[in-house]
Amino acid sequence: xxxxxxxxxxxxxxxxxxxxxxxxxxxxxxxxxxxxxxxxxxxxxxxxxxxxxxxxxxxxxxxxxxxxxxxxxxxxxxxxxxxxxxxxxxxxxxxxxxxxxxxxxxxxxxxxxxxxxxxxxxxxxxxxxxxxxxxxxxxxxxxxxxxxxxxxxxxxxxxxxxxxxxxxxxxxxxxxxxxxxxxxxxxxxxxxxxxxxxxxxxxxxxxxxxxxxxxxxxxxxxxxxxxxxxxxxxxxxxxxxxxxxxxxxxxxxxxxxxxxxxxxxxxxxxxxxxxxxxxxxxxxxxxxxxxxxxxxxxxxxxxxxxxxxxxxxxxxx
Amino acid sequence: xxxxxxxxxxxxxxxxxxxxxxxxxxxxxxxxxxxxxxxxxxxxxxxxxxxxxxxxxxxxxxxxxxxxxxxxxxxxxxxxxxxxxxxxxx
Numbered sequence: 001x002x003x004x005x006x007x008x009x010x011x012x013x014x015x016x017x018x019x020x021x022x023x024x025x026x027x028x029x030x031x032x033x034x035x036x037x038x039x040x041x042x043x044x045x046x047x048x049x050x051x052x053x054x055x056x057x058x059x060x061x062x063x064x065x066x067x068x069x070x071x072x073x074x075x076x077x078x079x080x081x082x083x084x085x086x087x088x089x090x091x092x093x094x095x096x097x098x099x100x101x102x103x104x105x106x107x108x109x110x111x112x113x114x115x116x117x118x119x120x121x122x123x124x125x126x127x128x129x130x131x132x133x134x135x136x137x138x139x140x141x142x143x144x145x146x147x148x149x150x151x152x153x154x155x156x157x158x159x160x161x162x163x164x165x166x167x168x169x170x171x172x173x174x175x176x177x178x179x180x181x182x183x184x185x186x187x188x189x190x191x192x193x194x195x196x197x198x199x200x201x202x203x204x205x206x207x208x209x210x211x212x213x214x215x216x217x218x219x220x221x222x223x224x225x226x227x228x229x230x231x232x233x234x235x236x237x238x239x240x241x242x243x244x245x246x247x248x249x250x251x252x253x254x255x256x257x258x259x260x261x262x263x264x265x266x267x268x269x270x271x272x273x274x275x276x277x278x279x280x281x282x283x284x285x286x287x288x289x290x291x292x293x294x295x296x297x298x299x300x301x302x303x304x305x306x307x308x309x310x311x312x313x314x315x316x317x
Numbered sequence: 318x319x320x321x322x323x324x325x326x327x328x329x330x331x332x333x334x335x336x337x338x339x340x341x342x343x344x345x346x347x348x349x350x351x352x353x354x355x356x357x358x359x360x361x362x363x364x365x366x367x368x369x370x371x372x373x374x375x376x377x378x379x380x381x382x383x384x385x386x387x388x389x390x391x392x393x394x395x396x397x398x399x400x401x402x403x404x405x406x407x
Contacts, residue, residue, distance in 0.1 A: 073406070123405035146405065178406025203381075204406065211325050211402050216362060219372025219403035233381035235374070235399065317406060 008040050009086060012050055013158045015039065017166040017284065022251040023264075028280040029271050031264075032167055033254060034159070037290035041075075041082045041106075044159075044288045048181050049079030051154035052143040053087070062141050064088055069140040071095075071130035073123050073315045074103035075289060076145050076179075081110035092140065094130040096122055098209070099315050102293040120212035122315055123178075124220045145179045147223035155185025163284050164193055171274075174267040174285040176259045176317055177201040177233065180225040182286060187229040201233040202266035204241065204259060204317035234269065236262035238316060239308045242299055244268070245291070249300070257289040258299050259317030288317075320348055320392050323399040331359045345375070346388040348398065363400065364388065372403045 005011040015038045020031040036044035056062035067090035070080055077093035084091040091112040095103070098119035107114055115133070117125040127146065134142040145151050163186065164170060173190055175182045180201075187199035213219065238258075245261030248254045267285040274281035291300060298310040319339040324332050332338050338356060342348035346364075353360035363373050368387055375382045376399040382390045392398065 071405075121404075127405050176406070201381075205379075205399075205401070206404075208326050211327070211404060213327055213402050213404075216327055216370070216372055216402050220405045221371065221403050222405065227383060230384065232384040235376045235379050235381070235401070237379075 007086070009050060009083060012040060012046055013162065015162070017163065018254075020248075020252050023247065023268070025268075025271050025275050029274045030282055031267055031271060032282065032284045033248075033252075033287050034163060034284055035254075035287050036159075037256070037287055041078050042290055042292070043075040043079065044182060044286060045075040045079040046082075047154040047158055048145060048148075048151035048179075049076055049143075050083055051150040051157075052145065052148050053080070053083055053089075055148075055150040055153075056141060056143060062089065066090070067092060067137075067140045069094070069130060069134055069137070069142045070145065071117075071123065071126040072145070073126065073178075073317075074099050074107075074293070077112060077114075078103065078106045078110070080143070081107050081112040084112070085110045092133070094126045094133065096126050096315055098122075098313055100294055101296050106293070119313065120209055121218070122206065122210040124213065124218060127220060145181065146220075149224070151179055151181035152185035152188070152224055155182050156189045157185075159286075160186040160189030160193075164190065167282055167284055169282045170194060170197060170284055171279075171281045172198045172200060172267075172270050172283040174200040174202060174263055174270060174283060176263050176286065176288055177203040178317060180222050182288075184224055184226060184229055191229065198231040198270070199229055200266055200270055201230050202263045203233060203235050204262050205235045205237045206315065207238070207312040209313040210315060234266045236265050238311050239304060240265045241316070242304055242307050242311065245299065246304075249291075254287065255291045256287045257291055257294055257317075258297070258311070260287045260289070262317065263288070319394060321397045322348070322352065323397065325401055327402065328359065328362055328400065331356050331362065341394075343391060343393075344386075344388065345377070345382060345390045345392055345398070348392055349388075374401045374403050375399070376401070
């Protein structure tokens, strides 16, 4: 493998898988972190963003000078903004107002235009707004990460094979559930290659504001989601995610975003279960991004109580 | 002891504004029927004739019950059931 690339975009993927010697419970039950912060804009979303753009270019939908539209709570928008800048597209992001300031700064830095959606309702509102805008601006191209097969395909073709190549003895894969693209893509690939592999989703449980829909029928399930790919799915409260984010930093030196703490929490639960059952396990999990974009949320300083209070009402994943 | 059920904001009109209610039953199905006696209409917001409603997620001790046994999932005293509307991430 060469580590020389023609451009930043060409350097996508090929991220390290690192062991967690201190947090792994036993020599037979081990945890492995896939460091997706080592991507061009620092998150796992670089993979689906580039795959969706390339697909749209191939299909002739996206042509020079086009404007891309996307509902995003941050990382996908940041990835799209960088790629759009390099490729000469415009980008309009519809983003909930309760996301960290760093995300806004990064989007603006790469030249994206941001349209805010109300905090109540979280990303559901952003999706609704973006669909309205798409209908009113037929010349804009909405890639729509929640329903775009290229999102899951990026992980099926790259993240999944990378993990298996580095960890042929894998027994469990754990990742965060948002668009569901990572879990669908990696999950399908691993299920084809590794009999009996378990695919585990960790879903962030936010403060009440985020679930402030007017009606339960306004709920949202991404079109990409296929329940049959998963073995199980956990809802991780923000306090547990914060606690694990700090443990990962203090015990293993990994400075990750808050959603990674949620994923680690589920991975540790899976690990404890394997220990109890006397089974060996090699558990790979996704570090979706580094902690840089969340410093302003106060997640890393003060007591857990303080950090939890500061995170209330924020979209932290 | 009983089973604690956490109710999301949008359904609290059915629980007199209570964030958590308590109920009993050996399965989720029985628990929801028990809750419906004191909070009429609650069951109907969670369950339709095909099972759990599409935009409702229910977790037993933080695990999604769709992967446990759906409405037939066994529950016992001391368990916590969390009801949440499905929201987007990403």
